[in-house]
Amino acid sequence: MVKEVQMNKVKTKIDQSLGKSSSLRLFFSWVLLVSVSAVFSQQTQQSQETKDVKIDSLYREDQFYFGFTYNSLLQKPAGLKQDKFSAGISAGFLRDMPINKDRTIAIASGLGFSYNNYIQNLAVSKIDQTFSYAIIDPGTAYSKNKFSQLLVDVPIELRWRTSTYESYKFWRIYGGLKFSYLLMDRSVFTDDQGKVVVSGNKDFNKILYGAYASAGYNTINVYIYYGLTPIFKTAAIDGDKIAMKLLQIGVIFYIL
Structure with missing residues (x-):
């Protein structure tokens, strides 16, 4: 059991x-x-x-851009010199509109801003509402003399590139016209006696335009701009009109 x-x-x-x-x-x-x-x-x-x-065969090269240039003054009045580096910077956005089947040719337009600085020996002064101009005497001691401008830009360009929908790295040649509207201006002269600042100069051209081109590979490209309108509209030295125009040479960066 x-x-x-x-x-x-x-x-x-x-x-x-x-x-x-x-x-x-x-x-x-x-x-x-x-x-x-x-x-x-x-x-x-x-x-x-x-x-x-799906592969986007209808791609566009919409781009932000940023540029850095050297500003050279052309058709200068006698005695005017640029003895230091005059810089310009620009930034904005461009909308791409391809016009062929391969999308290698396009038209683009957009909106941007530019800031241009001009270091030279043209003194700008203001008495009441009248602006006057004179070439600074070589014997005059001063530490700064320049004028600067802030503009809003509307570029319109024709584009050629070797881009495809599979690659963002390609060769490009862009060119067109840029229309600019002057928002702000400022002229500064500084010596041992102090600083003279002039702004709101009505002698500047409010509306400017010029031709430009850029070329390169991928992000970094060379850039050139030639102003077709004078910087000044009515300024003169001893009765001789100041007909200076702008030539810019530099680099421009395109970022998708």
Whole structure:
């Protein structure tokens, strides 16, 4: 009788062990099945996403731009000199409008701002509402003489490039006209006696335009601009009209 009871206990323990083992096998089988299903589902999803990605054959080269130039004055009056580096900076956005099937030729227009600085020896003064101009005598000691302008720009350009929808690195030649409106101006003369500041000069041309071109590869490009209108509208030195125009040479960066 005792032996029979002991045998039953042993049998019960074995059944329990087998039951646990079966449960563990079932659990691990379930985990493996879920893992395989998850991997398969992920691969299927990635494959589907890959199929959903479409190549944009109707791409545009809409771009932000930033330029840095040296400002050179042309048709200067006698005696006027630029003895230091006169810098210009510009920035803006251009909207691209392709006009051929390969999208390698386009028209673009946009909006931007320019700041031009001119360091030279033309003194600007104001008495009442009258502005006057004179070439600073070489014997006069002064530390600064310049005028600067802030303009809003509207460029309109024709574009040629070797771009494709698969690459953002390409050769380009852009050229066109830039129309500018003068927002602010400031002339500064500084010597031992102090500083003379003149702003709101009505003798400056409010509306300017000129031709420009840029060429290069990828982001960095060379840039040149030639002003077709004089910087001054009515300024004169001893009755001789100041007909200076602007030539800019520098670099321009295009960023998508």
